[in-house]
Amino acid sequence: AQKVTQAQTEISVVEKEDVTLDCVYETRDTTYYLFWYKQPPSGELVFLIRRNSFDEQNEISGRYSWNFQKSTSSFNFTITASQVVDSAVYFCARRGGSGGYQKVTFGTGTKLQVIP
Amino acid sequence: DARVTQTPRDKVTEMGQEVTMRCQPILGHNTVFWYRQTMMQGLELLAYFRNRAPLDDSGMPKDRFSAEMPDATLATLKIQPSEPRDSAVYFCASAAGLAGNTGELFFGEGSRLTVL
Numbered sequence: 001a002q003k004v005t006q007a008q009t010e011i012s013v014v015e016k017e018d019v020t021l022d023c024v025y026e027t028r029d030t031t032y033y034l035f036w037y038k039q040p041p042s043g044e045l046v047f048l049i050r051r052n053s054f055d056e057q058n059e060i061s062g063r064y065s066w067n068f069q070k071s072t073s074s075f076n077f078t079i080t081a082s083q084v085v086d087s088a089v090y091f092c093a094r095r096g097g098s099g100g101y102q103k104v105t106f107g108t109g110t111k112l113q114v115i116p
Numbered sequence: 117d118a119r120v121t122q123t124p125r126d127k128v129t130e131m132g133q134e135v136t137m138r139c140q141p142i143l144g145h146n147t148v149f150w151y152r153q154t155m156m157q158g159l160e161l162l163a164y165f166r167n168r169a170p171l172d173d174s175g176m177p178k179d180r181f182s183a184e185m186p187d188a189t190l191a192t193l194k195i196q197p198s199e200p201r202d203s204a205v206y207f208c209a210s211a212a213g214l215a216g217n218t219g220e221l222f223f224g225e226g227s228r229l230t231v232l
Contacts, residue, residue, distance in 0.1 A: 103164065
C-alpha cells in the first residue's frame with residue numbers, strides 16, 4: 001500500500017506560535033493529488049487544500065501555508081500565529097490520479113492543541 | 117449549501133443487531149466513499165463507488181459488512197450482525213469523479229455507532 005505518514009501524533013503550542021505539521025507520502029504514480037483536511041472537535045472533516053503532483057509551488061492562504069517537495073515526498077503544512085480555533089486533528093491525504101483511479105489514502109492525523 | 121447528508125448521526129445498538137447507515141451524496145457527484153474512523157486505526161477506507169458501481173471494497177469485512185448504491189442519491193452501509201468492535205464513526209464522502217478530475221472529497225458529518 002502506498003502510505004501517507006504523519007509522524008507527529010500530537011503537538012501542543014502556545015497561541016501565536018508558528019507550527020508545522022509534517023506529511024510524507026509514498027507513491028508509484030506519476031500523477032497524484034495531495035490534500036489536507038481539518039477535523040475540529042465537532043467531528044466533521046473540512047477540506048483545506050489540494051495540490052497536484054505537477055505543481056510544486058508553495059501556497060499561502062492567510063495564516064496557512066503549504067510546502068510541497070517532490071524530491072522528499074513531503075507536503076508540510078504551516079500555521080502562522082496559531083489561534084485556539086486551530087485546535088483540531090489535521091489529516092494529510094493522497095489520491096492516485098491516472099486513468100480515473102481515485103482511491104484516497106489518509107495519514108493517521110496530527111492532533112494540534114493551541115493553548116491560550 | 118450542497119452537502120453530504122448522513123443518517124443516523126448517532127446509533128446505539130446491541131451486539132447481533134443489524135445496522136444500516138445511509139448517505140446522500142452531493143447532487144452530481146458520482147464517486148462515493150465510506151470511511152471508518154477509530155482511535156486505534158484512524159481513517160480507514162471501507163469501500164468506494166463510482167457511478168454506483170463498487171470499485172474497491174477490500175477494506176470491508178465481507179462476512180458482515182455490505183455496501184450498496186441503490187440509486188445515485190443513496191449509498192448504504194449495512195452491518196449484520198453488528199459486534200462491539202464495529203463501534204466507530206462512519207463517514208461518507210462524495211466527489212465529482214470524472215476521469216482526471218482532481219476534486220476533493222466532501223464529507224458528511226458522520227454516523228457514530230456504538231455496539232454494546
